[in-house]
Amino acid sequence: MTTVGRWIGRHLILFIGLLVLLYLFAPIFVVILMSxxxxxxxxxxxxxxxxLHNWAHPCQPFGLCDxxxxxxxxxxxxxxxxxxxxxxxxxxxxxxxxxxxxxxxLFIFLPMASPEIVLGSSLLALFVSGGLGGRLGFWTILIxxxxxxxxxxxxTVKARLSGMDTRLEQAAxxxxxxxxxxxxxxxxxxxxxxxxAAALLSFSLSFDDFIITNxxxxxxxxxxxxxxxxxxxxxxxxxxxxxxxxxxxxxILVLGGELTRxxxxxxxx
Amino acid sequence: MSALGHLSTPVTxxxxxxxxxxxxxxxxxxxxxxxxxxxLFFVVPLVSLVAASLYDPNGSIEAGFRMTWxxxxxxxxxxxxxxxxxxxxxxxxxxxxxxxxxxxxLAYAIAFKAGRWKNLLLALVIAPFFTSFLIRTLSWxxxxxxxxxxxxxxxxxxxxxxxGRLLATTAAVVTGLTYxxxxxxxxxxxxxxxxIDHRLIEAGSDLYASAxxxxxxxxxxxxxxxxVAGTLLTFxxxxxxxxxxxxxxxxxxxxxGNDIQRLFAAGAYPTAAALSVTLMAAITVLVLFYxxxxxxxxxx
Numbered sequence: 001m002t003t004v005g006r007w008i009g010r011h012l013i014l015f016i017g018l019l020v021l022l023y024l025f026a027p028i029f030v031v032i033l034m035s036x037x038x039x040x041x042x043x044x045x046x047x048x049x050x051x052l053h054n055w056a057h058p059c060q061p062f063g064l065c066d067x068x069x070x071x072x073x074x075x076x077x078x079x080x081x082x083x084x085x086x087x088x089x090x091x092x093x094x095x096x097x098x099x100x101x102x103x104x105x106l107f108i109f110l111p112m113a114s115p116e117i118v119l120g121s122s123l124l125a126l127f128v129s130g131g132l133g134g135r136l137g138f139w140t141i142l143i144x145x146x147x148x149x150x151x152x153x154x155x156t157v158k159a160r161l162s163g164m165d166t167r168l169e170q171a172a173x174x175x176x177x178x179x180x181x182x183x184x185x186x187x188x189x190x191x192x193x194x195x196x197a198a199a200l201l202s203f204s205l206s207f208d209d210f211i212i213t214n215x216x217x218x219x220x221x222x223x224x225x226x227x228x229x230x231x232x233x234x235x236x237x238x239x240x241x242x243x244x245x246x247x248x249x250x251x252i253l254v255l256g257g258e259l260t261r262x263x264x265x266x267x268x269x
Numbered sequence: 270m271s272a273l274g275h276l277s278t279p280v281t282x283x284x285x286x287x288x289x290x291x292x293x294x295x296x297x298x299x300x301x302x303x304x305x306x307x308x309l310f311f312v313v314p315l316v317s318l319v320a321a322s323l324y325d326p327n328g329s330i331e332a333g334f335r336m337t338w339x340x341x342x343x344x345x346x347x348x349x350x351x352x353x354x355x356x357x358x359x360x361x362x363x364x365x366x367x368x369x370x371x372x373x374x375l376a377y378a379i380a381f382k383a384g385r386w387k388n389l390l391l392a393l394v395i396a397p398f399f400t401s402f403l404i405r406t407l408s409w410x411x412x413x414x415x416x417x418x419x420x421x422x423x424x425x426x427x428x429x430x431x432x433g434r435l436l437a438t439t440a441a442v443v444t445g446l447t448y449x450x451x452x453x454x455x456x457x458x459x460x461x462x463x464x465i466d467h468r469l470i471e472a473g474s475d476l477y478a479s480a481x482x483x484x485x486x487x488x489x490x491x492x493x494x495x496x497v498a499g500t501l502l503t504f505x506x507x508x509x510x511x512x513x514x515x516x517x518x519x520x521x522x523x524x525x526g527n528d529i530q531r532l533f534a535a536g537a538y539p540t541a542a543a544l545s546v547t548l549m550a551a552i553t554v555l556v557l558f559y560x561x562x563x564x565x566x567x568x569x
Contacts, residue, residue, distance in 0.1 A: 017378025020371045021390070024397055024451060027408035031400055034408070046416070085303035096296030104300065111311050113501055115509020115552065117526045121533055121545045122318035123310060128538065129317050147310040150303055204398045210512065211526070215533060227403040231516060235407065243404040250399035254392040261388070 028247060035240035054237045061236035067226035068242055074138065074222065075206040078145035083199045085146070086153025087191075093154065094161040112151045119148060120212035127216065136218030144212050149202040156201060160194025200253070207246070322542035329536060339539065346543040350528055354544075357525040358551060360439070360514075361507035364446040368454040368503045369496065371447070376458035376495075377488075380465075394455050406445055406516050413441050413517065437519045445513035450506060454499040461495025462488075497563050505552055 038051035059065040092098075093105065111119065123144050127133060132140065168190070172182040210224040217225060227239055321334070326342055328334035347354070379390045397405065413419055413435040423429040435441050465488065473483035489496075511526030525548055532541035 013374055014378045014382045016374040017382070020375040020451075021393060023371065023448065024394065026412060027405040027448070028397055028400055030408035030411055031404055034411070046411070046414075085306060088299040089303040092296040092299035096292060096299070098293050098296040104304075107304075107307065111307065113505050113556075115506055115526070115548060117509040117511070117529050118318070118545050118549050119311070119314075121529060121541060122314035124533060125321040125538065125542055126310075126314040126317045129321065143310055146306060150307060154303070208398065208401050210403055211509075211530075215530070224401055224403050227401060227407070231403070231407055239404060243400040247396065247400040250396050254389075254396060258389050258392065 031240045031243045031247070034237055035244045037237045037240070039237060054241050058238050058241050061230070061238050063221060064226055064236065064238055064242070067221045067223045070138070070220060071207050071223040074141055074145060075203045078142055078149055078206045079199050079202040081142075082146045082149035082153050082202045083195060086150050086198060086202075087157050087195055089150075089154045090157035090161055094158055108151050108154050110151075111148055112155075116148075116209075116211040117215075120144070120215035123147070123212070124215045134218075136216055137220040140216045140218070141213055141220060141222065144216050145206040145209065148209070148212060149205055152201050152205060153198040156198035157191065157194045160191055160197075164190055204250075318542050319546055321538050322546050324539040324542075326537075326539040328539070334538060342539050342543040343547065346540050346547060349540075350525060350544055353523050353525045353528055354548065354551065356523070357508050357548070358555070360443055360446060360522075360524060361504050361510075363443050364450060364507045365454075365500050365504045367443065367447040368451050369500060372451055372454035372458055372499065376455045376462055379455075380459055380462035381467075391456075391459065394452050398452065402449055403512065403516075406449065406512055409441070409445050409448065410436065410516055413444065436517065437522075439518070439522055441517040442513050442522045442524075445517045446507050446510060449510070449513065450503040453502040453506070457498035457502065458492060458495040461492045461498075465491045493563065497560065500559075501556060505556070508552055509548060 033047060035054055036050050036052070037047050038049040038053065039046075040048045054060075089108070093101065093108075123140070127136060127140055164187075169182050169186050172186045173179075177185065208224060209222075210228060213222050214225055214228070221229070223242065230236060230239065320336065322342055323336065323338050323340065324334035324342075325337040325339060326345075375394070379387055379394075383390050411417060415434055415436060417435075420429065420433070420435055423435070424431060424433065429435070435444075469487055469491070470483055473487045474480070478486065509526050511524050511530055514522050514524040514527055525544065529541050529544050529548070532538075532544065
C-alpha cells in the first residue's frame with residue numbers, strides 16, 4: 001500500500017465516523033428547527049413558519065409543564081438514591097474480595113440486559129399482585145427508575161475505581177492518615193468524576209424513560225408520557241422547546257466539563 | 270464518560286492493603302442496600318411475572334386472578350403471536366447488524382483518529398440521549414416523511430419509485446431502531462478499541478500485512494469483548510421496543526412489545542405475562558448461543 005493509499009485510508013475512516021455522527025444528530029437539528037415552528041393547523045407537523053412564540057410560552061399546552069416537573073422530581077430523587085446505592089456497590093465490587101463476586105457481577109449486569117417491556121411488565125405484575133394496582137404513581141415510578149439506573153451507576157463508578165492508582169492511598173496511609181482521612185481526602189476526590197458521570201447518566205435515563213414508566217405510572221404523567229400522548233393527537237411545538245432546552249443543557253455541561261479539564265491539564269503542565 | 274464501556278472487561282484490581290477479617294463483612298454491608306433493591310424490584314417481579322403467566326386467563330383486574338397453573342397460556346400466546354415475535358427478533362437482528370456496521374467506524378475514528386478531540390466526540394455520542402428519544406423518533410417521522418428530502422433524494426436517484434415511501438415501512442422502523450440504539454454499540458466498542466496496544470497494529474503492517482488483513486487478524490479480534498457487549502446491549506433492548514414500530518411503522522410492522530403493552534393495558538395479564546416470559550426466554554437462548562459462539566465467557 002502506498003502512502004497516498006494510507007492517507008486516504010486514514011481519512012476515510014474519520015470521514016465515515018463523522019457521517020455516522022451526523023446521522024446521530026440529524027433528528028436533533030429537526031427538534032431545534034421545530035421548536036421555532038408556527039404550525040398552520042393543530043395537526044400539521046411540518047415546518048410552516050418561524051416564530052418565537054413557543055419559546056416565550058413553553059407552558060401553553062395543557063399539562064406539559066406539570067409533566068416536565070414530574071419528570072424532573074422523579075429524575076432527581078431517583079438519581080440521588082441510585083447513585084448512592086450504586087456507588088456503595090461499586091466500592092464493594094472493586095475493593096473487596098468476597099464469595100459470590102462473579103455471580104454478583106452477572107446479577108448487576110442482568111437488569112441492563114433485560115428488555116424494558118419485561119422489566120416494566122414484571123414490576124406491574126408485582127404491584128398488582130401486591131394489591132397496589134390502584135395506587136400506581138410517583139412512588140412506583142420512582143422504585144422502577146432507581147432499579148434500572150442502579151446497574152448503570154455500578155458499571156460507571158466501577159470503571160473509574162478500577163482504573164485508579166491505589167499507590168496514592170497507600171502513600172496517604174504511609175503518611176499516617178487514618179482510613180477515614182484517606183477516604184475523604186484521596187479516594188473520594190479521585191472517584192468523584194465517575195460518580196458525577198453516573199449521576200448524569202442516571203438522570204438522563206430516568207428523564208427519558210417511557211416503556212417502564214408507562215406501565216407503572218397510574219394516572220401520573222411524565223414528560224415522555226406527555227409526548228407519547230400528544231403524538232397520538234396533535235404535537236404542540238412546545239415539546240420541541242423542552243427537547244432543545246434539555247439538549248442545550250447537556251451540551252453546556254459537556255463543553256464546560258471539557259474546558260475545565262483542558263484548563264486543568266494545561267495548568268498541570 | 271464511557272459509561273457502558275467497561276462492561277466488557279473483567280475487573281481484576283490489586284488488593285489495596287493487607288486485609289483484615291472484617292473487610293469481607295464490609296463488602297456485604299456495602300452491597301446490601303443496592304442488592305436488596307435489585308432483589309425486591311428486579312428478581313421478585315420476574316418471579317411474579319412468571320406466576321402471572323400461569324394465572325387463570327379468565328380472571329380480570331376487578332375480580333382478581335386465580336393461580337391455576339395454566340401452562341396453556343403459553344401455547345395460546347405463542348400460537349397467536351408467533352409472527353410479531355419472530356418479526357421482533359428479525360428486526361433487532363437487522364438493527365444490531367446496522368449498529369455494528371455504523372458504530373465500528375465511529376468508535377474506531379474516536380479511539381484512533383480523533384487525537385485531542387477524543388473526549389469531545391465521545392461526549393457528542395452521548396449528548397443526543399438528553400433530548401427525549403420519543404421526540405427524536407418523532408423527528409425521524411418528519412425526516413423520512415413523504416415530502417422530506419430523504420425521500421426526494423432517493424426518488425431522484427431511482428432507489429425509490431416515484432410514489433415510493435419510507436415512512437410506514439420496515440426500513441423506517443429499522444432506521445429508527447438503529448438510530449436509538451447506536452450509542453449503546455459505540456460506547457463499549459470504543460472502550461475495547463481504546464485499550465488496544467497500537468504497537469500490535471504497527472507490528473501487523475511491519476510484517477507486510479495489508480491494512481485489511483491487519484484489521485481482520487489483529488484489530489477486530491482484540492475488539493471482540495466490545496463487539497459482544499455492544500451487540501447484546503443493542504439486540505436485547507431492541508427486541509422489546511415498540512416505540513419505533515408504533516411511530517414509524519404500521520400494524521404490518523407491529524413488534525411483540527406493541528402486543529405486550531396492549532394486552533397489559535387491556536388487563537389481559539396472564540397472556541401478556543406469558544408473552545413477556547416467552548420473549549425473555551427466546552432472547553436468553555439466542556444470547557447464550559451467541560456468547561458460546563463468540564467465545565467470550567467473560568461478559569462482565
